[in-house]
Amino acid sequence: MISLNVNGKNYRVDVSDDTPLLWVIRDYLKLTGTKFGCGIGECGACTVHIDGKAERSCVIPVKEAQGRKIRTIEGLPQNHPVKKAWIEEQVVQCGYCQPGIMMQVAALLSESPKPNAGKIINAMDNVICRCGTHVRIKRGIRTAVQIAGKGGKQS
Amino acid sequence: MTTSISRRAFLKGSLGATGLTIAVSMTPFGSRLLNASGKEEALSGFKPNIWFEITPDNRVAITVGASEMGQGVHTALAMIIADELEADWKQIKVAHGPAAKEFKNPILNDQLTVASASVRGFYEPLRKAGAAGRAMLVKAAAESWKVPESECKAVLGTVKHEKSNRSLTYGQLCQKAAKLQIPQNPPLKKESEFRYIGKPMRRVDIPEKVMGAAKFGLDVTIPNMEFAVFSRPPAYGAKPISFDQKAAEGVKGVHKIVPGPQGIAVCAESLNAALKGRDALNVKWDKGTHPQLNNDFAEKSLIGDLEKPGAKVIEIGDPKKALGEAKKKIEATYFVPFIAHATMEPMNCTAYVRDGRCDVWVSTQGQLTAQALASQISGVPPEKVQIHTTFLGCGLGRRAAPDFVVDAVLVSKEVGKPVKVVWTREEDIKYDAFRAAMSHRIVGGIDDQGRLIGWYHKVVSGSIMKDIDPAGIQGGVDFMSLWGLADFPGSPDNNRIMYDIPNFYVELLLSDLPIPVSPWRSIQNGPNAFVIESFVDELAQAAGKDPLEFRLQHLKTNWRAARVLETVAKKADWGKPIPKGQGRGIAQHCCFGTYVAQVVDLSVNEKDGSVKVNRVVAAVDCGPVVNPNTVKAQIEGAVTIALSSALKEEVMFSNGGVKSANFDDYKIIRMNEIPEIEVHIVESKESMGGIGEPGVPPTAPAVGNAIFNATGARIRRIPFTPERVLAAIKGKKA
Numbered sequence: 001m002i003s004l005n006v007n008g009k010n011y012r013v014d015v016s017d018d019t020p021l022l023w024v025i026r027d028y029l030k031l032t033g034t035k036f037g038c039g040i041g042e043c044g045a046c047t048v049h050i051d052g053k054a055e056r057s058c059v060i061p062v063k064e065a066q067g068r069k070i071r072t073i074e075g076l077p078q079n080h081p082v083k084k085a086w087i088e089e090q091v092v093q094c095g096y097c098q099p100g101i102m103m104q105v106a107a108l109l110s111e112s113p114k115p116n117a118g119k120i121i122n123a124m125d126n127v128i129c130r131c132g133t134h135v136r137i138k139r140g141i142r143t144a145v146q147i148a149g150k151g152g153k154q155s
Numbered sequence: 156m157t158t159s160i161s162r163r164a165f166l167k168g169s170l171g172a173t174g175l176t177i178a179v180s181m182t183p184f185g186s187r188l189l190n191a192s193g194k195e196e197a198l199s200g201f202k203p204n205i206w207f208e209i210t211p212d213n214r215v216a217i218t219v220g221a222s223e224m225g226q227g228v229h230t231a232l233a234m235i236i237a238d239e240l241e242a243d244w245k246q247i248k249v250a251h252g253p254a255a256k257e258f259k260n261p262i263l264n265d266q267l268t269v270a271s272a273s274v275r276g277f278y279e280p281l282r283k284a285g286a287a288g289r290a291m292l293v294k295a296a297a298e299s300w301k302v303p304e305s306e307c308k309a310v311l312g313t314v315k316h317e318k319s320n321r322s323l324t325y326g327q328l329c330q331k332a333a334k335l336q337i338p339q340n341p342p343l344k345k346e347s348e349f350r351y352i353g354k355p356m357r358r359v360d361i362p363e364k365v366m367g368a369a370k371f372g373l374d375v376t377i378p379n380m381e382f383a384v385f386s387r388p389p390a391y392g393a394k395p396i397s398f399d400q401k402a403a404e405g406v407k408g409v410h411k412i413v414p415g416p417q418g419i420a421v422c423a424e425s426l427n428a429a430l431k432g433r434d435a436l437n438v439k440w441d442k443g444t445h446p447q448l449n450n451d452f453a454e455k456s457l458i459g460d461l462e463k464p465g466a467k468v469i470e471i472g473d474p475k476k477a478l479g480e481a482k483k484k485i486e487a488t489y490f491v492p493f494i495a496h497a498t499m500e501p502m503n504c505t506a507y508v509r510d511g512r513c514d515v516w517v518s519t520q521g522q523l524t525a526q527a528l529a530s531q532i533s534g535v536p537p538e539k540v541q542i543h544t545t546f547l548g549c550g551l552g553r554r555a556a557p558d559f560v561v562d563a564v565l566v567s568k569e570v571g572k573p574v575k576v577v578w579t580r581e582e583d584i585k586y587d588a589f590r591a592a593m594s595h596r597i598v599g600g601i602d603d604q605g606r607l608i609g610w611y612h613k614v615v616s617g618s619i620m621k622d623i624d625p626a627g628i629q630g631g632v633d634f635m636s637l638w639g640l641a642d643f644p645g646s647p648d649n650n651r652i653m654y655d656i657p658n659f660y661v662e663l664l665l666s667d668l669p670i671p672v673s674p675w676r677s678i679q680n681g682p683n684a685f686v687i688e689s690f691v692d693e694l695a696q697a698a699g700k701d702p703l704e705f706r707l708q709h710l711k712t713n714w715r716a717a718r719v720l721e722t723v724a725k726k727a728d729w730g731k732p733i734p735k736g737q738g739r740g741i742a743q744h745c746c747f748g749t750y751v752a753q754v755v756d757l758s759v760n761e762k763d764g765s766v767k768v769n770r771v772v773a774a775v776d777c778g779p780v781v782n783p784n785t786v787k788a789q790i791e792g793a794v795t796i797a798l799s800s801a802l803k804e805e806v807m808f809s810n811g812g813v814k815s816a817n818f819d820d821y822k823i824i825r826m827n828e829i830p831e832i833e834v835h836i837v838e839s840k841e842s843m844g845g846i847g848e849p850g851v852p853p854t855a856p857a858v859g860n861a862i863f864n865a866t867g868a869r870i871r872r873i874p875f876t877p878e879r880v881l882a883a884i885k886g887k888k889a
Contacts, residue, residue, distance in 0.1 A: 016427065019425075023427055042818035042819050045499060072367065093226070094225030094498075095364030131549050135829060
């Protein structure tokens, strides 16, 4: 049995220790907002927060996530600056890669009390979007930084 | 809120009460409007198919037969209906519809979301359907109040009678309206009366996608569902020699091994168990049919085939004579490699075959094909096969193929349970049907005035139609290979080279390489435009003319192409000087009825050959625009994926199969490699074109032309990798 804390809720799941965290989140906890893209940590679609940091859940064995605070896209508040910005800028096309990308942006946003959009954009080279929303992701980041600066919720 | 649910659930979900239901039936003779209100056959027999329903709770539920893959089709089609219906946008709900021939796109005669055809195909029928609903609601109100219809007016989901200051909502009127006869030719709005069409509307599917709530194919979960993965042949045509079934069955959680023609499936209680079972299966394969196949072999074969005779596609004037008399003659060979779709959601499908029925949950671009194949494999009649379309994690043409549906139906039939077949990223890339690699040889001739007088063009390409509809190949010609170059009888989307060329010849030879190919965003318009627009630059250079001026000189009979070029040139400061080490390139192309021109500004590092794109400006004429927000997004996306293909992408082969496997060895363009992309929509009253694909073709040639402009090196093969660019610069100096 593995114990997990996801989005503030405690879960116990009967899976082998080496099961990637991603499959546990998706197939056992049924939180399917976190996506499978590559399975090798190259694309970022599976990004979740572990103790506040953006991590690739497809390459983390579930055992390593025990006792740590996990947050998925479903646990990011609806009024979070990144979610608001993504709607405001109409960033999304197919939307498959976006939860992971948004989780990475949200983590970077919370790392600094005075987030810098350019710095965040420069840290986004390790994610992939195939629809080609790159220019709007950048706009989304700038807008999210602005919203956050105006006192938007950043937790 | 957009989800895919069965029609019955869809209607039941609307508080159980039905109101006014308007159906549009696509027939070979055009669209027919039907009042499907309260018709039981509309609920169970899937015909006539409903397009929208107004319910007493004052909601307008719109069912879309086209697949939402990020192109915004749910929003665009809903905008068309809502506008003519004069509905309040807040009333609108959109969902995917089932597989049904009534959802056939009139342009394609199939329920297929391909060829940038949804909005232009459904624009007129859906306007009529919306207008018919509005007319019936107005009539219902007039009858209620016993006043002339002419005194009643529909405004934002209500009908108003100003004289008596009365109004009724659509919800209040829908059941009365449902009893009226539907008008076949209702009066349409004037353009000036449009409320939504032409305005930048927010996409209906974005909020749930941002919240992580949207369901894609891979997110489907059915009670008692099993997971299956396939062990597939490592080389084309390879057959299994042996496999360790016992070992695989011994893995905890593995339930069944199911061999099939496409590979051997391992079915298990979890994905992790299925993947472990597949490892344990340890399949030994033979060498397949083409063990010598690798990139070198494929490229030599495609270029070598240029020496063999092909099928004559078109001959205008006397190209031989014209080229013989040309003042200047240029000859060039171009090559475009295989590239992968690599949609972010890997291929997958969930199926449940039991008790004479079959349910399929899938992110597909082709519901009727999926239904037909699921029926064939399951033995269940098509009307008992229900296709539940989910959101698509990108499509790019890949999801029009039904191979993943075959996988899931086959395994579910064997195990008698719901089964989700998941393709790993490695499978998604290795078992893709790629954008066809092509080789081209062109000879162009210029007279003493610098005019293009002759063009001879030979093409070698794998055939896309071979796997889709072999009967579509006529006299050795697969028209899809030629889109953008030469039109051909029977091609549903004819689009030939845009330039005025008095003497023109095109020949095609279909390659016999075993590598499967299929449509990839813009189909072969992409590779063909790269070749044509690069070569036109070469001709301009030979004629001593500016690339823009040379193009315009040969577009006298094609003012729409000329206009997008002139627009983009102005917006991108064409003709103004650029710093040393930088280059500016231009290109245009028309496909799916839409004209796009682009200018690319870039820098080339002459030491390491790396290319940095600094700016892309695009001008687009797609005729009347439904949603400018989506038009811009689609051009931005098209330019981005086209930059990826131009700068980075090439599938690698070895030992008779695909070597590329995942995003670590199949590189896709990243965030910091994409500059700002400016999109300028040219106001146009011409016929409506598509928008999902036409942004792709001009990008690669504009990049190549800009590299030439910066370095003087002409590169006739993509991708423009640093090694290739460096070699070209050195070759020029040597």
